[in-house]
Amino acid sequence: MSQAVLEPDATAGRGMDLLRFATAGSVDDGKSTLIGRLLYDTKTIFEDQLEAVETASASRGDEYTNLALLTDGLRAEREQGITIDVAYRYFATPRRKFIIADTPGHIQYTRNMVTGASTADLALILVDARKGLVEQSRRHAFLTSLLRVPHLVLCINKMDLVDWDKAVYDKIADEFTSFAAKLDVPDLTTIPISALNGDNIASRSDKSPWYEGSSLLHHLEHVHIASDRNLVDVRFPVQYVIRPQSTTVTDYRGYAGQVASGILKPGDEVMALPSGMTSTIASIDTADGPVGEAFPPMSVTVRLNDEIDISRGDMICRRNNAPAVAQDIEAMICWMDETAPLRVGGKYAIKHTTRTARAVVRGLQYRLDVNTLHRDESADGLALNEIGRVKLRTTVPLLADEYRRNRTTGGFILIDESTNRTVGAGMIIEAR
Amino acid sequence: MSQTKPYRVSHLDALEAESIFVMREVMAEFERPVLLFSGGKDSIVMLRLAEKAFAPARIPFPVMHVDTGHNFPEVLEYRDRRVASLGLNLVVASVQEAIDAGQVRELPDGTRNRIQTPVLLAAVEKYRFDALFGGARRDEEKARAKERMFSFRDEFGQWDPKNQRPELWSLYNGRHHPGESIRVFPLSNWTELDVWHYIAKEDIPLPDIYYAHDREVVERNGMFYAVNEFIRLRDGETSEVRRVRYRTVGDASQTAAVLSEADTVEKVIDEVAATRITERGATRGDDKVSEAAMEDRKREGYF
Numbered sequence: 001m002s003q004a005v006l007e008p009d010a011t012a013g014r015g016m017d018l019l020r021f022a023t024a025g026s027v028d029d030g031k032s033t034l035i036g037r038l039l040y041d042t043k044t045i046f047e048d049q050l051e052a053v054e055t056a057s058a059s060r061g062d063e064y065t066n067l068a069l070l071t072d073g074l075r076a077e078r079e080q081g082i083t084i085d086v087a088y089r090y091f092a093t094p095r096r097k098f099i100i101a102d103t104p105g106h107i108q109y110t111r112n113m114v115t116g117a118s119t120a121d122l123a124l125i126l127v128d129a130r131k132g133l134v135e136q137s138r139r140h141a142f143l144t145s146l147l148r149v150p151h152l153v154l155c156i157n158k159m160d161l162v163d164w165d166k167a168v169y170d171k172i173a174d175e176f177t178s179f180a181a182k183l184d185v186p187d188l189t190t191i192p193i194s195a196l197n198g199d200n201i202a203s204r205s206d207k208s209p210w211y212e213g214s215s216l217l218h219h220l221e222h223v224h225i226a227s228d229r230n231l232v233d234v235r236f237p238v239q240y241v242i243r244p245q246s247t248t249v250t251d252y253r254g255y256a257g258q259v260a261s262g263i264l265k266p267g268d269e270v271m272a273l274p275s276g277m278t279s280t281i282a283s284i285d286t287a288d289g290p291v292g293e294a295f296p297p298m299s300v301t302v303r304l305n306d307e308i309d310i311s312r313g314d315m316i317c318r319r320n321n322a323p324a325v326a327q328d329i330e331a332m333i334c335w336m337d338e339t340a341p342l343r344v345g346g347k348y349a350i351k352h353t354t355r356t357a358r359a360v361v362r363g364l365q366y367r368l369d370v371n372t373l374h375r376d377e378s379a380d381g382l383a384l385n386e387i388g389r390v391k392l393r394t395t396v397p398l399l400a401d402e403y404r405r406n407r408t409t410g411g412f413i414l415i416d417e418s419t420n421r422t423v424g425a426g427m428i429i430e431a432r
Numbered sequence: 433m434s435q436t437k438p439y440r441v442s443h444l445d446a447l448e449a450e451s452i453f454v455m456r457e458v459m460a461e462f463e464r465p466v467l468l469f470s471g472g473k474d475s476i477v478m479l480r481l482a483e484k485a486f487a488p489a490r491i492p493f494p495v496m497h498v499d500t501g502h503n504f505p506e507v508l509e510y511r512d513r514r515v516a517s518l519g520l521n522l523v524v525a526s527v528q529e530a531i532d533a534g535q536v537r538e539l540p541d542g543t544r545n546r547i548q549t550p551v552l553l554a555a556v557e558k559y560r561f562d563a564l565f566g567g568a569r570r571d572e573e574k575a576r577a578k579e580r581m582f583s584f585r586d587e588f589g590q591w592d593p594k595n596q597r598p599e600l601w602s603l604y605n606g607r608h609h610p611g612e613s614i615r616v617f618p619l620s621n622w623t624e625l626d627v628w629h630y631i632a633k634e635d636i637p638l639p640d641i642y643y644a645h646d647r648e649v650v651e652r653n654g655m656f657y658a659v660n661e662f663i664r665l666r667d668g669e670t671s672e673v674r675r676v677r678y679r680t681v682g683d684a685s686q687t688a689a690v691l692s693e694a695d696t697v698e699k700v701i702d703e704v705a706a707t708r709i710t711e712r713g714a715t716r717g718d719d720k721v722s723e724a725a726m727e728d729r730k731r732e733g734y735f
Contacts, residue, residue, distance in 0.1 A: 088577055097626070242487075242488075244489035252489075256456050286487075407601065
């Protein structure tokens with residue numbers, strides 16, 4: 001443990017921003033060790049946790065403190081030696097706070113990866129330098145691009161076991177880069193690491209003088225995420241109408257919500273959907289007073305100058321830049337339910353922004369093999385962890401954008417109305 | 433796209449915006465939400481977020497305290513003051529009353545953390561609450577790291593970690609049948625340090641016990657317990673007056689203090705940033721029972 005250690009800085013706490021990233025890989029790739037290493041090197045691991053891990057490592061007969069044990073969660077997982085579910089972990093450096101969605105590699109892999117990637121700014125994929133790219137690495141890369149995660153980092157791990165051979169690294173990095181090019185991955189970085197020894201994690205390692213990039217932590221701290229947000233298309237899904245019932249505040253009617261995209265300012269001419277009525281923004285309120293502008297991900301309350309009928313599920317946008325008001329939706333759907341497959345003719349509840357409707361599956365164009373990207377047009381359903389292109393018809397219009405343009409107004413979930421389970425996740429390709 | 437402004441938000445503002453979004457979703461989609469309020473710092477922060485989510489309207493749901501009867505008087509006094517100033521309806525689910533009525537039985541060791549659960553569930557049933565806001569954070573404990581923002585509970589209030597609903601984007605599925613309920617954790621993505629930074633930023637008053645003060649304590653297993661009506665000296669133990677503060681506030685018979693000189697929020701933040709032991713590891717006797725103590729309690733319907 002000779003790496004530089006970054007002290008959390010108490011005074012820096014207020015100026016940091018937030019980066020969410022998803023990790024993908026199996027235990028064998030060293031993913032848990034890498035996460036343990038990031039937590040350790042940023043001093044996120046506490047003494048009582050480390051003590052517990054040291055005890056557990058010793059009783060297992062490990063030769064070193066097994067940092068992978070830090071991320072073991074539930075009893076069932078320890079008993080079965082697997083990870084069941086997405087786990088969320090946190091660490092911070094003076095520059096950034098990080099939220100890791102740690103997705104397991106084995107069971108229900110696709111469902112968990114899609115869940116973790118849905119909110120991620122960055123995805124981190126691990127491969128074992130000795131094995132190179134495997135089927136799973138390609139699947140990870142595909143899901144990252146399907147979910148439109150803006151940044152992708154490929155960590156080529158266990159470089160110590162290939163003697164830090166540059167040729168090994170180059171071969172894997174080149175192969176992955178050419179595969180990613182087919183997938184429309186906007187930003188790809190590759191880093192040679194040893195999670196076990198901490199090389200190129202918190203600081204650059206002297207074992208890879210040929211590597212000119214930054215350490216993983218430096219990259220995570222500096223990757224530019226501010227421009228990932230869509231600041232062009234004004235989309236404000238109305239969550240809740242605030243109308244105080246009190247004698248001190250009268251005639252207040254505010255539309256509460258979180259800005260999905262775009263920038264709203266008082267005085268802006270806006271349109272409410274689905275009514276199409278227009279007005280201007282009178283004020284953008286917060287509990288700390290009115291603000292001069294609102295942008296994602298701010299939660300605010302918008303007041304308009306005209307009394308027009310707006311309720312939960314409606315959307316405030318601009319007249320010349322509005323989402324589709326659409327009942328016919330084409331989308332890529334990832335199926336997440338083990339009890340029953342998606343079938344043509346199936347009816348589900350659909351939740352999209354703050355609007356809930358019902359949807360019927362009109363057609364399944366193809367099922368996609370996430371390993372080969374082969375399209376199977378003869379498929380008649382989607383089972384758990386399968387992905388396909390689906391046509392839906394909804395009972396009421398959705399106010400929808402293409403997912404590639406807007407992750408908030410382009411994503412939806414399907415819910416089984418008898419079990420209430422979340423059974424599918426959809427990314428809109430076309431809405432009309 | 434050229435940008436003249438960075439349009440950045442700090443991590444605290446992003447966390448606040450997410451928590452407010454979650455609270456508004458609950459208010460829009462549930463019939464009878466309630467906020468679990470213990471007078472502890474996390475529930476205090478949660479209450480502030482509720483205030484901000486619905487301003488200028490009042491918080492549109494009641495708060496509930498599951499009262500073990502093992503309280504720090506400063507915390508009860510704070511609870512009543514805060515509830516009164518916000519004009520809220522307070523529901524107290526009393527463990528003592530449940531014991532007196534024979535609904536639950538006192539455990540041999542006298543601790544009441546575990547028997548809070550049936551009292552909580554009885555109150556949920558009585559008042560037909562369908563959404564319960566809790567202040568739990570995922571960084572607290574490994575079972576909580578896998579908890580959802582909207583956590584489904586069956587008609588027995590049980591959590592089934594293997595059968596959780598996937599949670600994508602900011603689309604939360606709160607659907608449930610009558611008798612079932614959803615626990616909602618708006619602070620899921622906050623850490624202990626985030627909570628303290630937010631308390632400082634918002635200038636939120638806390639019960640005095642969160643700041644360094646002199647107290648008569650007894651040391652047990654490296655933890656410092658206040659000597660009071662719930663914790664008495666055992667044979668061979670001696671008490672001493674030490675300068676301490678509490679990092680968490682739970683059942684007064686099981687919550688320990690830490691040695692501290694931090695008597696302001698800024699000093700507490702410095703200590704939290706420098707501390708090397710988890711908040712629960714340092715202060716909660718109840719979590720030390722087994723590796724899966726929290727997981728087991730959550731399955732039974734605990735917070």
